[in-house]
Amino acid sequence: MSANDLTIRIGGEAGMGLESSGAGFSKALTRGGLYVFGLPDYYSRIRGGHNFFSVRVAPHPLYSHAEPVHVLLALDLETIRRHIGAVVPGGAVIYDAKEDLPDDLHRADVNFCPIPLTALAEEKGGRAVMRNTLAFAVAAGLIGFDPTYLESVVRDNFARKGQAVVDANLRVVEAGVDTGCAFQADFPYHMEAIPDAPRRLILNGNEAFALGALAGGCRFVAAYPMTPGTPVLHWFAAHAEQYGVVTKHAEDEIGAINMAIGAAYVGARALVPTSGGGFSLMVEALGLAGITETPVVIYNAQRPGPATGMPTRTEQGDLLFVIHASQGEFPRFVLAPGTVEESFRAGWRAFNLADRYQTPVIVLSDHYLAVAYRTVEPDALSFDEVTIDRGALLTPEDLDGLEGDYRRFRVTDSGISPRATPGHPKAVWTTTANEHDELGAINEEPENRIAQVDKRMRKLDGMAREVEGPIRYGPEEAELTLLCWGSTYGPAREAVDRLNAERLGWANLLHFHDLWPFPVEATRAALERTKRTIVVEGNATGQLESLLRTHLGYTADGSIRRYDGRAFTPEQIEQRIKRIEQTE
Amino acid sequence: MSANDLTIRIGGEAGMGLESSGAGFSKALTRGGLYVFGLPDYYSRIRGGHNFFSVRVAPHPLYSHAEPVHVLLALDLETIRRHIGAVVPGGAVIYDAKEDLPDDLHRADVNFCPIPLTALAEEKGGRAVMRNTLAFAVAAGLIGFDPTYLESVVRDNFARKGQAVVDANLRVVEAGVDTGCAFQADFPYHMEAIPDAPRRLILNGNEAFALGALAGGCRFVAAYPMTPGTPVLHWFAAHAEQYGVVTKHAEDEIGAINMAIGAAYVGARALVPTSGGGFSLMVEALGLAGITETPVVIYNAQRPGPATGMPTRTEQGDLLFVIHASQGEFPRFVLAPGTVEESFRAGWRAFNLADRYQTPVIVLSDHYLAVAYRTVEPDALSFDEVTIDRGALLTPEDLDGLEGDYRRFRVTDSGISPRATPGHPKAVWTTTANEHDELGAINEEPENRIAQVDKRMRKLDGMAREVEGPIRYGPEEAELTLLCWGSTYGPAREAVDRLNAERLGWANLLHFHDLWPFPVEATRAALERTKRTIVVEGNATGQLESLLRTHLGYTADGSIRRYDGRAFTPEQIEQRIKRIEQTE
Amino acid sequence: MLTRKDFAGRERPTWCKGCGNYGILTAVQMALAEHNIAPHEILIVTGIGCGSKLPHYMRVNGFHTLHGRPVAVATGVRLANHGLRVMVVHGDGDGYAEGLSHFVHAARRNINLVDLVQDNRIYGLTRGQYSPTSERGKRTPSSPEGSIDYPLNPLALAITAGATFVARGYAGDLKHLAWLIGEALEHPGYALVDVLQPCVIWNRGYAYEFYRPRVYKLEEESDYDPTDHKAAWERTFEWGNRIPIGIFYRDPTVPTYEEQVPALREGPPLVHRPVEGLRPDQVEALLSEYR
Amino acid sequence: MLTRKDFAGRERPTWCKGCGNYGILTAVQMALAEHNIAPHEILIVTGIGCGSKLPHYMRVNGFHTLHGRPVAVATGVRLANHGLRVMVVHGDGDGYAEGLSHFVHAARRNINLVDLVQDNRIYGLTRGQYSPTSERGKRTPSSPEGSIDYPLNPLALAITAGATFVARGYAGDLKHLAWLIGEALEHPGYALVDVLQPCVIWNRGYAYEFYRPRVYKLEEESDYDPTDHKAAWERTFEWGNRIPIGIFYRDPTVPTYEEQVPALREGPPLVHRPVEGLRPDQVEALLSEYR
Ligand SMILES: Cc1ncc(C[n+]2csc(CCOP(=O)(O)OP(=O)(O)O)c2C)c(N)n1
Ligand SMILES: Cc1ncc(C[n+]2csc(CCOP(=O)(O)OP(=O)(O)O)c2C)c(N)n1
Ligand code: SF4
Ligand code: SF4
Ligand SMILES: [Mg+2]
Numbered sequence A, B: 001m002s003a004n005d006l007t008i009r010i011g012g013e014a015g016m017g018l019e020s021s022g023a024g025f026s027k028a029l030t031r032g033g034l035y036v037f038g039l040p041d042y043y044s045r046i047r048g049g050h051n052f053f054s055v056r057v058a059p060h061p062l063y064s065h066a067e068p069v070h071v072l073l074a075l076d077l078e079t080i081r082r083h084i085g086a087v088v089p090g091g092a093v094i095y096d097a098k099e100d101l102p103d104d105l106h107r108a109d110v111n112f113c114p115i116p117l118t119a120l121a122e123e124k125g126g127r128a129v130m131r132n133t134l135a136f137a138v139a140a141g142l143i144g145f146d147p148t149y150l151e152s153v154v155r156d157n158f159a160r161k162g163q164a165v166v167d168a169n170l171r172v173v174e175a176g177v178d179t180g181c182a183f184q185a186d187f188p189y190h191m192e193a194i195p196d197a198p199r200r201l202i203l204n205g206n207e208a209f210a211l212g213a214l215a216g217g218c219r220f221v222a223a224y225p226m227t228p229g230t231p232v233l234h235w236f237a238a239h240a241e242q243y244g245v246v247t248k249h250a251e252d253e254i255g256a257i258n259m260a261i262g263a264a265y266v267g268a269r270a271l272v273p274t275s276g277g278g279f280s281l282m283v284e285a286l287g288l289a290g291i292t293e294t295p296v297v298i299y300n301a302q303r304p305g306p307a308t309g310m311p312t313r314t315e316q317g318d319l320l321f322v323i324h325a326s327q328g329e330f331p332r333f334v335l336a337p338g339t340v341e342e343s344f345r346a347g348w349r350a351f352n353l354a355d356r357y358q359t360p361v362i363v364l365s366d367h368y369l370a371v372a373y374r375t376v377e378p379d380a381l382s383f384d385e386v387t388i389d390r391g392a393l394l395t396p397e398d399l400d401g402l403e404g405d406y407r408r409f410r411v412t413d414s415g416i417s418p419r420a421t422p423g424h425p426k427a428v429w430t431t432t433a434n435e436h437d438e439l440g441a442i443n444e445e446p447e448n449r450i451a452q453v454d455k456r457m458r459k460l461d462g463m464a465r466e467v468e469g470p471i472r473y474g475p476e477e478a479e480l481t482l483l484c485w486g487s488t489y490g491p492a493r494e495a496v497d498r499l500n501a502e503r504l505g506w507a508n509l510l511h512f513h514d515l516w517p518f519p520v521e522a523t524r525a526a527l528e529r530t531k532r533t534i535v536v537e538g539n540a541t542g543q544l545e546s547l548l549r550t551h552l553g554y555t556a557d558g559s560i561r562r563y564d565g566r567a568f569t570p571e572q573i574e575q576r577i578k579r580i581e582q583t584e
Numbered sequence C, D: 001m002l003t004r005k006d007f008a009g010r011e012r013p014t015w016c017k018g019c020g021n022y023g024i025l026t027a028v029q030m031a032l033a034e035h036n037i038a039p040h041e042i043l044i045v046t047g048i049g050c051g052s053k054l055p056h057y058m059r060v061n062g063f064h065t066l067h068g069r070p071v072a073v074a075t076g077v078r079l080a081n082h083g084l085r086v087m088v089v090h091g092d093g094d095g096y097a098e099g100l101s102h103f104v105h106a107a108r109r110n111i112n113l114v115d116l117v118q119d120n121r122i123y124g125l126t127r128g129q130y131s132p133t134s135e136r137g138k139r140t141p142s143s144p145e146g147s148i149d150y151p152l153n154p155l156a157l158a159i160t161a162g163a164t165f166v167a168r169g170y171a172g173d174l175k176h177l178a179w180l181i182g183e184a185l186e187h188p189g190y191a192l193v194d195v196l197q198p199c200v201i202w203n204r205g206y207a208y209e210f211y212r213p214r215v216y217k218l219e220e221e222s223d224y225d226p227t228d229h230k231a232a233w234e235r236t237f238e239w240g241n242r243i244p245i246g247i248f249y250r251d252p253t254v255p256t257y258e259e260q261v262p263a264l265r266e267g268p269p270l271v272h273r274p275v276e277g278l279r280p281d282q283v284e285a286l287l288s289e290y291r
């Protein structure tokens, strides 16, 4: 029997390298022509505790993780204790033969495969830490996956460390695969490689966003580390020299955002990656960007709050906060990509929007999207689509021809004033965080205030035309429409598929990826075609729901919220919908 | 002819002491049994520029400033240039005889009274700076106000400086009143003192709030100066020693709010006064108070933003910001007093709410309310009404009887967990900004997360019962209802009076002073009795309007917004309503 | 008499095996026991970082606040309740990056608290970025080509800012560290204890093997005088084959901030005074300002 | 050659008559003219406060930012355009209270900018509260019983933090101040110029009459050596009948931060490079990481 949707989960302690081996295994499966959704689950600590990494694999595209586990790779008994309930009947538990399996962890309908993980890793590879490579290789053997893909990943990943390390790892892989093959016959779930598949990519939202930002001309990144936004800083730091990017690990988030504003002011495309707590510290400077009309991009990968909250968990709790953050009123964009592809696109699009409207752009991701690896098509990151539009940015040549004073804040119909950067003899002016006149001088007169507020606010007309309405997935018309935003798209999309598999054409969804300015008209049009709607979002108070009420007077028929720090699964959404159905 | 509503406006440069003399004159009028509304208008600079102070006076209560000026006290020609247009026919302009009045400043229907202000001040008082005292005394003479009240204020205000200073000022007052009396006959607007009136109070919103907070047990104030919140720090610093209050001018706003949280954590009633920019810097710590359930009160006296904006002007632009500020979700209160009386009440009520619900309370004032002086009835500040309710705060005696572990975050039906403060041997625990279990230990498990989020959010049930719905002013039923919040109440109330003076019973208003949790039920009930509604608020985007849509699906019939940095006047609201009427 | 056991916590630390924080935890417990400060008589205020989890692992009052803010929180605690001992415990990223300003200002104000910094010269919890005390050239995920920031000298900074007690401890020398913490606890005023804390995961170059042979005790230097401000400042720059630990500077004669606050000069700590409404005469006095 | 007139502004300053900021404004203009730095070749980044309005009153590129943040903004400016000269101008509240952390970190990084602090030892614009450099006992609206905070010594702090140019000027000595600012502008690295600035409204005790008889120039002290780190630190504590002005410390040999940034080691400043999409080979190289 060949399954078409398997999850292999490895569990153990922090510091065992679960994530890197899980990512490697995911890459091997991807190279083997399969689609993967790889999700790390870890505590906010460096060693110990219980971490796990789930690799879901299928011959078709995947959009989220899923609940059932087919192969559990237990590096310790705690893994079995916690996850045995998730293992499907007929599934396998690979554990270290040196452990005594207590009776209460046993399940008759599951294959328990004691394998000398530590001993074998030490014997073949020389180091006990190779246990996870070994375990994944066992899994590969078990499901009948061609080991050459594992080997190719091992070669690539360890090449830097020299041939001896590569060879040791290859020996471990071989031993694992052999061991796994021995159990293969008893194991009902197989997943063979699909040879000659196109060379797909596997990456997470942070990486995709960083790629998009770099492609979009981002050349300045200032940040203070904060999970789960930190990897974007690391990514740029690692690519800084080669791609000519200045990165600065600042003294704090206030320093980071103000550095970015300084860099943007003189003309760089500047980015500040962070998480909600860091964003909180940037709120005052957001207003500085607002009133000085300085384009700057803030990437907020959300985690559950309030305050420190749950640093390594996920939530969609910052939406209304970032929309309204900072004293006073000024235009801003809030983009909330839902997938790796959308993260890439948000990366470059954010800079174009920031430059075109000379205002801050906030990209709202979350831990789930930021860290989950997903296999995407070879051309999923549309580099060809990338444009670089700097908006009304005056070139030195433009300025050469300037007559009279440079009016940085000229009142225009669009609200956009042609922008110079300091350095040209004809454009010498001062910009201020106080209310100012067209020239940039401090001005407190009522008429000027109205003119400048109106000018800034008029940008919203153009911005409203930029924002894209919700994207439909599923049939054009359906009995039930799920409304979701950001990373909930993945599990919601799969939930729609599951619902429609039972009742053809019954459900669809509308996925919001541009949240501010709220795409009122497009949403209204989309909602007109819905019958019953349920808002699905990862917070406790229903923030998208609130936007729908505010901007459309629209009240959805139901809501499904999750705020336990974990992402939705398709199964959960499906069940909650069915429960709602039943009680109605 | 005796007028029943006069405005005396003094204008000059910053540094001339306009505000203190204006406040003194206002107090004298109040002592004379009249009602005053005194409004300073000044730039964000220390000397020079053009400042003015308007004293509106009437024999009946006043709720706002008004546009027409009856007596203009011009300490310089700039004052005439700027304000001559506001002077009513028959009004007077008092100016220094040494100035040459240019023709273009002249108006035939206005009495220009050249008076040797500087020379006379120097002659009688010995110092040119006494010009404004002199000018106000002239005004008193002109309108026929009994000078003994001026003298009594002079005596009180200058007593600290010694008898010689008092005498000099008294001589100046005498000379001024005499001069003014000389013009009295030609001047149609008189306002005589009302002897034996009750001893009313005159004070501004900042003072009233501070009094209320002190009365409510506030004993810790940490702040970083920011206009217009600074005077609350100064007020407490001035009263600190006498009333046993610890005040700290901190290194920045982040320091201030975190100090307050520390003080509150160990049991003090702690306050942080600021303005929007300072509040922005406190956003992260707001979440700390949220998740650690530490009661703390933040007073945000709004000024126009974004960023530095207009430091000495007014706006109601921070409402949605403070409601949604900080990453993640947690309950909070937002109170927005509209009057001196409500500011006092918000002062003590905020602390009770903070303690009862163990959560932050934000009091939203604004520059207009914060700095405008108003005469109120002797018992307007209801000290008798003040209660001190510390909520579920465990006493040492309670803790003596504690069995087992102290559970700081016990899951309860109300969401409120009995609170200990550190120091008792039976309650030794750690509180954390991470998600935690009942004992306060870091906990990332989903079940616990849900339990703690739900527990915190359940407080909203009780909180919803605490918030008070909008207050109606005017007839129970009316053709038109104005909806307003915070300080707009004053001018809106007078606008209602003006409208009803023309068309009896035509208009009323609903004034919101509790904004979060939004008082949904009470508002719904109140709105049911309205016919046509117009939201009047001091911002550009319509923030109360937005709340009404979000929480009630209610769209008002019209809106009047002001965002030029100035407060509404009754006349302006009236005119805008009439304009709306006409275009309909 | 108290013993270390009185401070035994319920939870097992989640720190890595070999982490210097174990030593610091033990030393804190030893010092409290030695100085007879019971778990309820002190509040340990921490920031966010590996080491900031410390109060969870012992029996003590703890307040685990925000990254960078524990010194500000602790200042508020002391001002509201100067009857409670207060110790701040946080990392070098917390104290010298995000929280630098609070540190300098607390030092100059001479707030009476112990400020213990777990100085592993790295960001532990966020997985190994360089910190303000990291050496130049350090390669980390946020400085893959090597850090180009010159490191801060927190001890010199504290001395310059006016701290009245400035010390360095070493997490590998429990007895000495416990003694230092005890001295800091008894010091009337702001007391910095910067602790050389091996992070065995992200900063292997500064593990026990690095420090053990290098550290020496200032107390054992016969000619070292911890009351000499300038010499203390100078000594803090010594870093190489010999690394001084101990008390660099101490001046117990400077009044603490709390002693000088007008409202606190007399009477019990603020939070021990009844929170009551105003008396009629007080109301009268206040209202008379506005009549 | 440029003259002061090339820097004449359109607007009249809104400062009080007699304010020290007039002298600072003139000195800045003199220094720029003398060093032939045209208005468009420099960006003056300021915070919020009386003195921070300075660029509005002269012809120059200015960026008048947030209270406490100009040093961070200026750091970003320098990193993105090291072809532009950058001078930060802000008050003592701005620089040593709200912005203290940015100051210390910029100093240790040796960002190449001039940090001119208008040190009037008071909050001017917010009407006279005490600042981190106010003397103890100062009575202000936020310290009506007299300040109990010990003042900061910003020069000593800068030296300790690793600043490579540390100077004090006096707003009443234009020529000397202009010279100092010029030296700071030519200094390759972070240059603090703390300026004794009389605020004639809120801090009358520290007006010209106070400073004039007290200030003396380090340059005129034959035995003063501004390359001696320790002596410089010590000298900053002198404050009384004699108050030193001039260059306390200078080390032009330390590389600036900007020179060391990997992406900036070669080629023009970042903002002068074309902002273009990635080349196909770059896309290919990047994608290969994810296959
Ligand atoms: C405002 C904010 N920014 C960033 C973080 C993320 N963060 C958590 S711990 C930490 C630094 C840890 O380093 P350190 O303070 O030296 O403590 P250590 O882990 O080394 O003990 C950071 C940046 C945060 N929690 N809050
Ligand atoms: C975040 C923030 N906090 C507070 C203020 C209010 N504020 C404006 S200027 C200033 C201090 C002024 O003192 P200083 O920096 O010494 O400058 P000076 O006016 O003396 O030149 C303050 C606190 C502000 N604008 N922003
Ligand atoms: S990462 Fe370093 S500091 Fe953190 S617990 Fe592990 S060894 Fe200790
Ligand atoms: S208040 Fe002081 S610093 Fe501000 S302009 Fe006036 S004199 Fe200058
Ligand atoms: Mg550290």
Ligand SMILES: [Mg+2]
Pocket (backbone or CB within 6 Å): D049, D091, D092, D093, D118, D119, D120, D121, D122, D123, D124, D131
């Ligand atoms: Mg100042």
